[in-house]
Amino acid sequence: MERTSNFINVWWWARNDGSVPNEVKNGNGQVNPAHWGKPFANFVNNNCDLSTKMSPHNIIINLTFCGDWAGNAFSCSGNGWDACVNYVNTRPEMFKNAYWDIAAL
Secondary structure (H helix, E strand, O other): EOOOOOOOOOOOOOOOOOOOHHHOOOOOOOOHHHOOOOOEEEOOOOOOOOHHOOOOOOOOOOOOOHEEEEEEEEOOOOOOEOHHHHEEEEEEEEOOOOOOOOOOO
């Protein structure tokens, strides 16, 4: 995302898209959106003072072990845990080797 007081531009690339700019793919400190091509979305400041409406962003990674689908359908039949929420809450050792490899944000 590129945010200025005049506009907000957003780019999107699929994970293995060959057109991902190197500075994005490699996580280099300096980026140059002028070479990224047409943005996926462009929000022009026509009648809104973006600098007073937009502030720094927070990134939230929702792990949702028991999302809507899994929370309603998960079952560990035969061992006493009949719901995902109960399983996650009572068996933290089952997640001791769980990890997420996040390539970039």
